[in-house]
Amino acid sequence: MGPYLLRRLVQSALILLGVSFITFVLLYVLPADPVRQIAGRSATAATVESIRRQLGLDQPFLVQYGRYLFGLIQGDLGRSYLQKTEVAALIASRLPATLLLMAGAIVCELVLGLAMGIAAALWRGRAADQVLMTTSFVTVSAPQFVVGLLLLYVFAVWLRWFPIGGYGTFAHLVLPALTLGILGSGWYARMMRSSMIDVLRADFIRTARAKGLGRGRVVLRHALPNAILPVIAMIGIDIGIFMGGIVVVESVFGWPGIGQLAWQAIQRVDIPIIMGVTLVSACAIVIGNLLADLIAPMIDPRIRLR
């Protein structure tokens, strides 16, 4: 466990280093000039040059990247070009909203997905199973903004149960969390169904039935706990999928998280923010995958860490 963890941590750090390098290269070669954005259209060539020098953007690429890395090691993500604030502070102020949304979404998708998967496994081969599995296909085939706008239209515009957008109360959280939850649920439903079917076939289930336990008790007390754990262990991997979807859902619902921050920064070519959010997202993905790999052998001792 110790050496494995150490190796994985080093690997993760290298991956993050690679992500930072590639993002930096992409943003360095991009045709849009951030200095022009800051200086405005009417700025003279001299002003543009002085801003460029101030930001260190006149330096060679490797010097710029070296400086960035040096700051990064000290936890300094640089300063936003346009907002004149520390990027780390900006991200820290937006992160709680995103984490809240993510937590809500995970609850939604687990409840929906696991329920669908269990029901489909129990009614395996019947019409209900087919309907549920087709539904799970629809949820993985729908883009976030379509589901978001649909929920918005039905529950906010039409029924007026929830606010149209914004942030602050529990009611604000429901629709965006449900959007992400519905989209993720199909994936869980499929995994839960096959996991449940595998467990229901196992010998110990037959033994439990043979010794006279009722079907309900066998399913709830014997099959479910065994079937559910490997599925729940996948939450880590799910985090990566969330980090992608967050930009869209936050923009549909006006949710003030890091997705919105990134989206605004992209439109204004505010490179330090784009870098920062990309790195934070990559961090979340790497940590999520690491957690998934670490949890798996705890649940199933047959899986060995190598």
Add this chain to the structure above:
Amino acid sequence: MASAVAADPVRPKGALARLLQRKLALFGLVLIVAVVAGAVFAPLIAPYDPNAQHFDGLTLEGAPMPPGGAYPLGTDLLGRDLLSRILYGAQTSLIIGVVANGMALLIGTLVGITAGYFRGIVGAVLMRFTDLMMAFPALLLAICLAAIFTPSLWIVALVIALVNWVQTARVIYTETTSLAERDFIAAEKTLGAGHGRILFRHILPHLVPTIIVWGTLGISTTVLLEATLSYLGVGVQPPTPSWGNIIFENQTYFQAAPWLVFIPGACIVLLALAFNLVGDALRDVLDPTQRGRD
């Protein structure tokens, strides 16, 4: 159905026949054929020019017309016929779906097969790079790239290909490594076959079913990604219609004119669903180890 199987027990059914037996896959195929037909024959069947702004296309208050009447699916904010835009938008979706996914498939297969066959330093470098790409928030990267380059249809396709090849590379890599260790490849080597011959004559044909399955499922991902980019305004640019940018353009009015959002939205979902259904059925049909399982 059972009697048909019993009547002809010797000859196994072809992949296509087995595919067509599945109702959901058939449904998916019909949808795909319908969309392709709509896109190809758009100039013939579209009632209007997709970019024509009609004088009578807006109500007296300047609002878009609801579905029905002269405009079967209504009009958009600029008084353009929605049905015509949807039909031409299908062209955009399919072109991006095929081109972007084709590129992604090509990159993914090349990376996967090279890394899986040669292993060593080349393989390690390629797979570490693939791992690295897996850690990238793909959508964020795509949005970033698309926003930075002025997006044309081809740039959007390229961006999507650049973020979408990773999955294919991983799958092809895994399959190639196990194929490369099989006896028939060792036999080929002893017979003196070169790397090129082994790769293209012996390994690649075994990967064809996987490539077909991932190619089909990938089109669905691509269609969704294009729609999302266009919805954010960094994908295919108006006036070229795309299902995503129709929603982008009309979103502000969506409370009063929901059909402008939900008709193209339904098109996106149905097309992505169709490719997912067919891809999933193909996986079952083409993979002999999956046969007989549910």
